[in-house]
Structures are given as C-alpha cells and as structure tokens.
Amino acid sequence: MEKLNIDPKKLEIAGYVKVAGVDTEEIASYVMLPPDAAMGDYALPCFRFAKQLRKSPAAIAEELRSDILSRPNPFSSVEAVNGYLNFKFDRSETAGKVLADIIREGANYGASDEGSGKTVCIDFSSINIAKPFHIGHLSSTVIGAALYRMYLKRGYKPVGINHLGDWGTQFGKLIVAYKRWGDDEKLKKEGVMHLTEIYVKFHAEAEEDPALEDEARAWFKKIEDGDAEALRLYDMFKSLTLEEVGKVYARLGITFDSYNGEAFYNDKMGPVLERLEKLGLITESDGAKIVDLKEWGMSPCLLVKADGATLYATRDLAAAFYRKKTYDFYKSLYVVAYQQNLHFKQLFKVIELMGESWYKDLVHVPFGMVSLEDGTMSTRKGKVVWLKDVLDKAVEKAGKVIEEKNERLKDAAAVAEKVGVGSVVFFALSNNRIKDITFSYDKVLNFDGETAPYVQYTNARCRSLMKKAGDVKTLFAEPLGHEELKGLDGKEGEEVISLLKRFGAVIAEALEKYEPSIVTRYIIELARSFNRYYLANRILNAEPEARRARIALVYAVSVVLEEGLRLIGVGAPEEM
Ligand code: ARG
Numbered sequence: 001m002e003k004l005n006i007d008p009k010k011l012e013i014a015g016y017v018k019v020a021g022v023d024t025e026e027i028a029s030y031v032m033l034p035p036d037a038a039m040g041d042y043a044l045p046c047f048r049f050a051k052q053l054r055k056s057p058a059a060i061a062e063e064l065r066s067d068i069l070s071r072p073n074p075f076s077s078v079e080a081v082n083g084y085l086n087f088k089f090d091r092s093e094t095a096g097k098v099l100a101d102i103i104r105e106g107a108n109y110g111a112s113d114e115g116s117g118k119t120v121c122i123d124f125s126s127i128n129i130a131k132p133f134h135i136g137h138l139s140s141t142v143i144g145a146a147l148y149r150m151y152l153k154r155g156y157k158p159v160g161i162n163h164l165g166d167w168g169t170q171f172g173k174l175i176v177a178y179k180r181w182g183d184d185e186k187l188k189k190e191g192v193m194h195l196t197e198i199y200v201k202f203h204a205e206a207e208e209d210p211a212l213e214d215e216a217r218a219w220f221k222k223i224e225d226g227d228a229e230a231l232r233l234y235d236m237f238k239s240l241t242l243e244e245v246g247k248v249y250a251r252l253g254i255t256f257d258s259y260n261g262e263a264f265y266n267d268k269m270g271p272v273l274e275r276l277e278k279l280g281l282i283t284e285s286d287g288a289k290i291v292d293l294k295e296w297g298m299s300p301c302l303l304v305k306a307d308g309a310t311l312y313a314t315r316d317l318a319a320a321f322y323r324k325k326t327y328d329f330y331k332s333l334y335v336v337a338y339q340q341n342l343h344f345k346q347l348f349k350v351i352e353l354m355g356e357s358w359y360k361d362l363v364h365v366p367f368g369m370v371s372l373e374d375g376t377m378s379t380r381k382g383k384v385v386w387l388k389d390v391l392d393k394a395v396e397k398a399g400k401v402i403e404e405k406n407e408r409l410k411d412a413a414a415v416a417e418k419v420g421v422g423s424v425v426f427f428a429l430s431n432n433r434i435k436d437i438t439f440s441y442d443k444v445l446n447f448d449g450e451t452a453p454y455v456q457y458t459n460a461r462c463r464s465l466m467k468k469a470g471d472v473k474t475l476f477a478e479p480l481g482h483e484e485l486k487g488l489d490g491k492e493g494e495e496v497i498s499l500l501k502r503f504g505a506v507i508a509e510a511l512e513k514y515e516p517s518i519v520t521r522y523i524i525e526l527a528r529s530f531n532r533y534y535l536a537n538r539i540l541n542a543e544p545e546a547r548r549a550r551i552a553l554v555y556a557v558s559v560v561l562e563e564g565l566r567l568i569g570v571g572a573p574e575e576m
Contacts, residue, residue, distance in 0.1 A: 005331065007031075007508035008114055013042055013087055016068050016075075019049050033509055037498035040079070040086030041505070047083055057083030095485050095497045099549070102500065102556040103476045107563050110503040115156030118330035121323050122148055122158055125254070126261075126336070128165030130174050130195045130237040133245045135385045135439070136337070139367045142428045144335040145254045146516035146568045147365075150507050153567065159327055160254075163319065164261025166238055168312075170199070172220030175233050176212055177202040191244050195237060196384065248388055251421055253569055265318040269310055272318050273303065281353055291350050301346040316347050324358055331361045333514065338366035338434065365514045368436040370428065390439070395420030397441055398453070402576065405447075409575060418571035419445075419453050426452035429568050430520045450524045452570050455561060458527040460576040461534070462558035468540055469551045480549050487546025488553060492533040496553060499526045503560050507567065516568055523564040530557045 006028045014028035027044070034043040046064065047057040055063075061080035068078050068085075077088045102109045124144020127137055144160065151158040177198040186194045206212040222230035242259075249255065276282050276291065283292045287306030293299065303314045323332055334344060344364035352359040372385055399416035402409060409415060427444040431437055447453045469475065488497065499522070510518040539550045562572040 005512050007505065007512055009505060009508070010042065012074075013044070016071070016073050017044065017064055017085075018067060019053070019064070021052060022049065033502060033505060034084075034086060037502055038495060039081070040077075040088045041502065042087045044085040044087070045083065046085060061085050094501060095488050095493075095549075096480055096482075098497055098501045099552045099556050100479060102559050103472070103552065106559060107566075109559060110507055110563065111153050111155070112504060112508070113155035114508070115151060115154045115330075118155075119157045119159060119327050120151050121161060121327055121329045121332040122151075122335065123161045123163045123333065124148075124335040125249075125256075126161075126163040126165065127241075127245055129241045129261075130171070130192065130199070131165070131241075132192055132196050132384050133248055133387050135370050135372065135387055135390055138370055138387055138390075138424070138428050139433065140335045140337070141249075141252065141254065142425050142569055143365065143367060143433055143516055144333075145252065146429060146519070147333065147335070147511070147514060149567045149569070150511050150516070150519070153507060154511060156330070159258065159329075160256040161258045161260065161323075162256045164259060164263075167262040167266070167315070169216065169220045171223055171234055171237070172216035172218070173202050173206075173213075174199055174237060175219040175223075175230065176216045178233060187240070192241050193386075195240070244388075248391070251391060251417070252425065253571075260319075260322075262312070262315045265315040265322065268318040268322055269314050272321055273314070275354065276303070276350075279354060281350070291346075291353070293346060293349055296349055298342065298346055298349065301350050313343060313347060316343075317350060320347065320351060320362065324356075329358075329361060331363055333363045333365050335365045335367070338368060340364070341366060363514065365433070367433040371436070371438050373438055373440045391421050391424060394424050394441060394445065397445055398423065401445060401447070401453070406576065415573040415576060418573050419456060419576070422452040422456065422565070422570035425569050426455070426520060429516045430524075431517055433515060433517060452565075453576075455523050455527045455565065456570070456572055457576050458531060459558055459561040459565070459572050460574065462530070462554045462561070463574050465539055465551070465554050466558065469554070472555055475548065476552060476555075480552060483545055484549045487542065487549040490536070492529070492536045493553065495529045496526070496533050496557065499529055500556055500560055503564070519564055520568055523561060523568075526557065526561060526564070530554075 006025065010028040010031040011024065013031055014024045017027050019027060030048045031042050031044050034040050044064075045057070046060040049060050050057050053060055058080070061083050064085055065078050065080045068075070075087050075089060077086075079086045105111070122144050124147075125137060125141040127133055148158045148160050174195065178195075181198045181201055183194065190197075202212065202216075206216075219230060223234050273282075273289070281291050282289050282303070283300075284290075285300070288302060289304035290300040290302050293301060301313055302311055303317070304310055320332065323329060336344070341364065344362075348359050348362050348364075351362065372390075395416050398420035399412065402412060402416055402419065423444040424439075427439065428437075430450060443449065444451055445453060447457060466472065488494075503522070506519060506522045510516055533553070537550060539554060540547070542550050565572045
C-alpha cells in the first residue's frame with residue numbers, strides 16, 4: 001500500500017471513533033469525503049470493521065453512532081446510513097460563513113499551514129536529454145506540478161526536481177550519428193527533432209553495421225574521460241534540449257528548483273557503494289555487483305556492471321541520499337510511470353536494508369500510459385508524438401471553436417492558448433492517475449464534457465455576472481444578513497455551498513492520495529452544480545433581499561473555480 005499522509009481533520013474524527021483493535025490512524029485512513037456533499041462533511045464506511053467485529057456494517061454504524069454521541073464531540077450531526085457513518089461539523093451559519101471566508105480570503109481560500117516546516121521533494125517530468133519531450137512525459141509533468149502547487153497551498157515546502165536523463169551510452173551513439181549525418185542548418189531549425197531523426201537512423205544503420213556500436217561505446221568512454229570534443233558535443237545536446245523543453249514548461253507555467261540529473265551523481269555513487277560493501281549487502285555475480293533481493297521476491301538490484309559501468313539504479317540510490325542530506329525531506333516523491341514499479345521497489349528496499357529509517361518516506365507515485373487515438377510511440381522507430389505539437393494543435397482547434405462562439409472576443413489568441421493548453425492538462429489530470437488513457441482532441445475540447453473549456457466557460461459566465469453586479473469590495477462591505485442568506489435556500493444553493501465548503505478538504509485528500517484528479521473532479525462537480533443553480537435562480541434581477549447573497553455565491557464559485565484550475569495548472573480566461 002502507498003504510504004498516506006492523512007488529513008488532520010480525518011485524524012480528528014477518527015479520535016472519536018472507538019473500534020477495539022483498530023488504531024486511530026487506520027480508522028482515519030478509511031474516512032472519506034462522501035460522494036454527495038449534502039450527506040455530510042466526512043463519512044466512515046463501517047464494512048471495514050465487519051470482519052473484526054463480526055457484525056453487519058449497519059449494526060456497527062448504529063453502535064458507533066450512539067457511542068460517539070454519548071460523549072462530548074464537535075459534530076452537529078452524526079448519522080448512520082447504509083453502513084456508513086456520516087459526520088457533519090457545525091453548520092448553523094454555514095452559508096454565511098463559507099461566503100464570508102471566501103470573500104475575505106480570496107485566492108487564499110482552502111489554504112492551510114498543516115505542512116509548516118515539512119519539505120517534500122517531488123521528482124517529476126525528469127525528461128531525457130536529446131530525446132523528444134513527448135506525450136509520454138505529459139503525465140509526470142502535470143501530476144508533479146499539480147502536487148507541487150497543492151503542497152505549497154497547504155503550507156509545505158515543495159522542492160521540484162527535474163532528474164534529467166543526461167547520462168548513458170546513448171550519448172555515444174548520438175555523437176556518432178551527429179558526426180555522420182548531423183546537419184547544423186537543420187539542427188538550428190529543428191533542434192531536438194533533428195537529433196531524434198539521426199538517433200533513429202543510427203539504430204537502423206547499426207543493425208547492418210555493428211561496428212557503429214563499438215564506435216558509440218568509444219565516444220561514450222571519451223565523455224566519461226572528459227575529452228574536450230566529446231564534452232563539447234554532449235553539452236551542446238544538453239543545452240539544445242533544455243532550451244526547447246524550457247519553452248514547453250513556460251507554456252505549462254512550470255518551474256523547477258533543481259535540474260540535477262543523472263550526470264550530477266557521477267561523483268556521488270562511490271561512498272554509497274562503499275557503505276553497501278561494508279554492510280555486506282553487495283554480492284558479486286559474474287563480475288557484476290548486485291544486491292540480492294530474492295528474499296523479498298524481487299530480482300536483484302544491479303548496481304555495477306562487470307565492465308565497471310554504473311546504472312540508472314546506482315544514480316537513483318546516490319540521489320536519494322543526496323536529497324535526504326540536502327533537503328531533510330518529510331517525504332520524497334517520484335512521479336514516474338508504473339513501468340518502473342520494480343525499479344522503485346528495489347531502490348526503496350535497498351535503502352531499508354541499509355538501515356535508513358527514512359526509506360518509509362520515499363514514495364513512488366505511478367501513473368498509466370497516455371496514447372493518442374491514432375497509435376502509440378517509440379523513440380527508436382521514430383513514431384513519436386511531440387508534446388509541443390499536441391499543444392499547438394489543441395490551441396489551433398480551440399481557436400476555431402472560440403471564434404465560432406464569440407467572434408468579437410478580445411485577445412482571442414491568448415484565450416485560445418489558455419483553453420487549448422488547459423484542455424490537454426485538464427484531461428491528463430481528470431482520471432485516476434493509474435489508468436491508461438487515450439487522448440482525443442475532440443474529447444478534450446468538448447465544451448459540454450468534463451473538460452477544461454466547460455469549467456473555463458462556467459467561470460467566464462460567473463465573471464461576466466460579476467462585472468455587471470458591480471465592485472466586489474463595495475458590494476460586500478457589509479456582511480450578509482440572516483434574511484439575505486435565505487436567498488440561497490433550496491437544493492441547488494445548498495449543494496453549491498456544501499461543495500464550496502469542502503475545497504480545503506479536497507486539496508488535503510488529493511495530497512493524501514497523491515491524486516490531483518480529486519481536485520479536477522471537484523472542479524467539474526462545482527461547475528456542474530453552479531450551472532444547475534444558475535438555471536434555477538435569477539441572479540442579477542433577483543428579488544432585492546436575495547440579490548446580494550446570490551451575487552456572493554457567484555463570486556465565491558468563481559474564486560474557487562479559478563483557484564482550483566490554477567492548482568492543476570490550467571488558466572482561467574476572464575472572457576470566452
Ligand atoms: N528519465 C526517466 C524516464 O524518462 C525518468 C526518471 C525518473 N526519476 C528518477 N529519479 N528515476 O524514464
């Protein structure tokens with residue numbers, strides 16, 4: 001099981017639930033946000049205890065409820081429904097309080113200092129030099145960046161690390177390819193695309209002429225030995241790639257605190273390997289150095305090849321120690337595809353065997369594959385889908401839709417960029433991250449779907465209402481009165497309020513599960529719920545007693561939608 005980082009509110013609730021033989025942390029880990037916000041603020045599924053207590057979930061829920069209510073507690077209600085316990089905190093002044101909080105706090109709403117003093121390393125995006133920034137790196141990039149923003153919002157100190165793939169024999173191949181087929185004109189124009197082209201050519205040619213591989217090995221050796229010519233080319237490939245991915249990161253609004261990649265650890269593996277030797281954890285196998293993990297049902301972790309070469313795992317081992325020493329992290333995350341599950345299991349196990357208690361704080365955050373409707377990709381064969389091209393095409397298509405909808409839109413190009421790029425990011429973050437997903441332009445740009453444009457459009461509607469309603473500061477200088485708040489009565493209004501209320505808890509849950517899609521789903525819910533409200537209620541021309549409260553609701557929805565979108569890395573155009 002992934003190690004969770006439990007929302008303090010859930011721990012508080014769990015403190016009131018007494019189940020023999022189950023500790024508070026475990027109970028807290030079962031507490032969830034009910035699917036329908038009207039049911040309660042939190043819910044506890046009691047089937048979790050059925051085996052232990054040998055009773056039906058419904059009976060357990062009933063008993064726990066009486067027990068909780070027999071003692072002082074902070075809840076306004078505790079209900080047992082279908083084997084669930086639903087908890088509500090005091091909501092006597094819910095609507096008024098929620099709206100006042102949002103009006104007062106603005107974009108800060110939902111923030112907390114629960115993470116104060118805790119550093120979280122997030123290894124994400126971690127692209128490979130001289131290989132294209134393709135759609136396979138999309139998930140790691142956007143999941144990692146979303147977690148980064150959410151940690152920041154909840155008071156943690158995140159450290160974003162782009163663990164560049166900037167070391168390995170492929171650089172030898174690239175030099176050979178460049179020397180034979182490199183074209184500086186093309187390189188200037190096409191950048192990494194040209195490098196990919198010649199890299200692919202290398203593999204095709206090497207099948208005919210194996211001598212190319214030897215040549216490549218020799219060049220890589222030169223890089224290792226610090227040969228000037230080899231290093232010059234290596235550096236050129238690296239800066240070319242970084243310049244290009246930098247443009248994509250800028251469009252996605254992403255920055256990193258560190259670009260220390262694999263090469264950075266070249267001189268940091270020695271001491272770790274020595275310690276492993278001293279601890280007697282290294283076994284020699286055909287001249288290679290491995291850590292035997294048979295006892296834990298895993299293949300061995302290969303650290304040094306027979307020819308003395310170190311590996312990806314060796315660098316990751318050194319990197320883990322370096323990060324612990326440098327950042328003294330509370331948690332260290334690796335946002336990397338599930339294909340590397342075994343790699344991280346091995347890595348964490350080796351660190352555990354070394355006696356480092358912080359192995360528990362290392363978390364692999366895996367995700368599924370993204371493919372396009374029309375086929376997948378592989379660098380070697382050159383069938384690659386470039387992230388930049390996907391973004392460009394989405395922006396172009398978004399531009400067309402926007403023009404159809406609103407010909408007179410100001411800054412149409414800037415809006416198209418936000419909608420197009422946003423739609424790709426939003427899509428990548430809308431499903432449980434472990435799911436494999438298939439990308440389609442029509443799907444992600446559908447204004448009526450569970451998409452960025454749907455939410456962005458809803459928000460623009462709120463913004464336009466606000467513009468007509470007048471200045472927020474003046475409007476809400478006086479708090480909303482009891483009578484005014486009645487203007488929000490009704491099922492639709494209550495639903496919007498209960499969703500607004502849980503924003504902070506939703507972010508906390510997203511962090512607890514390392515699952516930004518929880519925020520994305522929430523934003524969709526909120527937009528939908530608001531649209532139902534909007535259909536059922538007059539706003540600008542509401543009865544005078546109700547008007548101010550309804551405008552406050554619109555304002556609050558727009559604040560939370562925009563902040564939610566910002567957290568997942570999607571822009572919110574004022575007008576669409
Ligand atoms: N560069 C690797 C890849 O593209 C991902 C690196 C992930 N980070 C790490 N510390 N291993 O597959």
